[in-house]
Amino acid sequence: MASTHAPNSSAFIRFCLILLVSTDAAAITAHHQQHFKQAPKFYNSPTCATIVPEPTDTCSDEAVHVAMTLDITYLRGSMAAIFSVLQHSSCPENVVFHFVTAASRASSSLLLNRTLSNSFPYLNFQIYPFNDLQVAGLISTSIRSALDCPLNYARNYLANLLPSCVRKIVYLDSDLVLVDDIAKLAATPLGIDNNDTVLAAPEYCNANFSAYFTPSFWSNPSLSLTFAGRRPCYFNTGVMVIDLQRWRAGDYTRKIEEWMELQKRMRIYELGSLPPFLLVFAGNIGPVDHRWNQHGLGGDNFRGLCRDLHPGPVSLLHWSGKGKPWARLDANRPCPLDALWAPYDLLQTPFALEA
Numbered sequence: 140m141a142s143t144h145a146p147n148s149s150a151f152i153r154f155c156l157i158l159l160v161s162t163d164a165a166a167i168t169a170h171h172q173q174h175f176k177q178a179p180k181f182y183n184s185p186t187c188a189t190i191v192p193e194p195t196d197t198c199s200d201e202a203v204h205v206a207m208t209l210d211i212t213y214l215r216g217s218m219a220a221i222f223s224v225l226q227h228s229s230c231p232e233n234v235v236f237h238f239v240t241a242a243s244r245a246s247s248s249l250l251l252n253r254t255l256s257n258s259f260p261y262l263n264f265q266i267y268p269f270n271d272l273q274v275a276g277l278i279s280t281s282i283r284s285a286l287d288c289p290l291n292y293a294r295n296y297l298a299n300l301l302p303s304c305v306r307k308i309v310y311l312d313s314d315l316v317l318v319d320d321i322a323k324l325a326a327t328p329l330g331i332d333n334n335d336t337v338l339a340a341p342e343y344c345n346a347n348f349s350a351y352f353t354p355s356f357w358s359n360p361s362l363s364l365t366f367a368g369r370r371p372c373y374f375n376t377g378v379m380v381i382d383l384q385r386w387r388a389g390d391y392t393r394k395i396e397e398w399m400e401l402q403k404r405m406r407i408y409e410l411g412s413l414p415p416f417l418l419v420f421a422g423n424i425g426p427v428d429h430r431w432n433q434h435g436l437g438g439d440n441f442r443g444l445c446r447d448l449h450p451g452p453v454s455l456l457h458w459s460g461k462g463k464p465w466a467r468l469d470a471n472r473p474c475p476l477d478a479l480w481a482p483y484d485l486l487q488t489p490f491a492l493e494a
């Protein structure tokens with residue numbers, strides 16, 4: 140039985156939460172020592188659409204809407220990601236950011252707001268508190284504990300968190316940088332020949348899809364038949380273009396939660412928030428060129444070995460996996476490609492402050 144191999148998941152969740160709560164104070168203290176430089180103001184090129192000023196621009200269909208989670212642990216990554224989006228955008232003033240923070244850490248939301256406003260005084264953004272404690276009860280443990288923290292699951296709740304006037308969103312993880320105009324990614328057609336396309340992302344059909352689910356999943360026809368009539372392929376949930384209107388209409392949040400509930404009763408997968416997305420969407424997603432998610436640069440989940448780029452052009456570099464470029468750079472043990480992240484690092488080092 141799968142459950143005999145599974146660790147006691149509720150104990151692990153409690154561990155994760157205790158870790159979150161107890162590190163909050165420490166993280167905030169550490170954060171006080173983290174100073175970020177102010178990014179320059181980025182201007183629209185003359186051909187950009189003019190967006191009606193506040194407050195209606197939060198909803199503009201002309202804007203590129205970007206959703207990201209924001210927490211103190213990954214703040215340095217998020218700041219670099221935001222900086223990279225603005226720097227390569229031809230209409231940077233038309234990008235609206237929607238940040239999701241953990242509601243259980245209200246004090247850090249204030250800090251995050253202040254940090255963002257200081258480094259990006261002209262940024263058009265909103266902050267949405269996400270009820271992380273509620274989703275914590277739905278999470279079963281994975282092979283990498285960092286994947287188990289509730290904010291990782293916030294991407295499943297964007298349709299509820301964001302105002303209903305936001306129709307389409309580009310979701311981005313915090314461990315990536317763009318080197319191309321996000322408007323091109325946001326313009327990904329969703330459902331030209333298929334009205335039902337809710338989500339678009341680069342697909343990887345060479346990956347061994349079976350490996351994402353347990354033998355108990357595949358040997359149970361009532362479960363594995365969920366893929367009947369589809370050609371499911373792996374996709375990475377760190378970069379997605381989502382039609383929020385279709386998501387809401389199809390109640391996909393609930394569909395993903397149903398698989399998470401099943402996972403708590405019997406172990407059907409090993410990784411964190413990714414497999415429920417595969418269960419609901421794999422084989423039915425809209426195409427996005429691979430250049431928009433050169434993933435895996437963080438290295439493998441076990442040892443964090445350096446990885447190379449996949450062949451082909453690059454519009455987005457994604458340090459998914461165990462290692463993060465800022466941690467490796469700080470430790471003076473960077474992977475070769477970490478040099479491509481460094482120019483977007485806004486952290487003000489104490490040395491630079493003295494200089």
Ligand SMILES: *[C@@H]1O[C@H](CO)[C@@H](O)[C@H](O)[C@H]1NC(C)=O
Pocket residue numbers: 252253264265266
């Ligand atoms: C951030 O803080 C400012 C100043 O306190 C406040 O006016 C603003 O509404 C906050 N923004 C968000 C998105 O919470």
Ligand SMILES: *[C@@H]1O[C@H](CO)[C@@H](O)[C@H](O)[C@H]1NC(C)=O
Pocket residue numbers: 332333334
């Ligand atoms: C798309 O939706 C419209 C309106 O609901 C419908 O008339 C049309 O046949 C659909 N097209 C396809 C390809 O499903």
Ligand SMILES: *[C@@H]1O[C@H](CO)[C@@H](O)[C@H](O)[C@H]1NC(C)=O
Pocket residue numbers: 347348349350
């Ligand atoms: C794919 O993964 C499954 C489960 O881990 C394994 O049994 C199978 O041999 C793999 N197939 C290939 C082609 O590697």
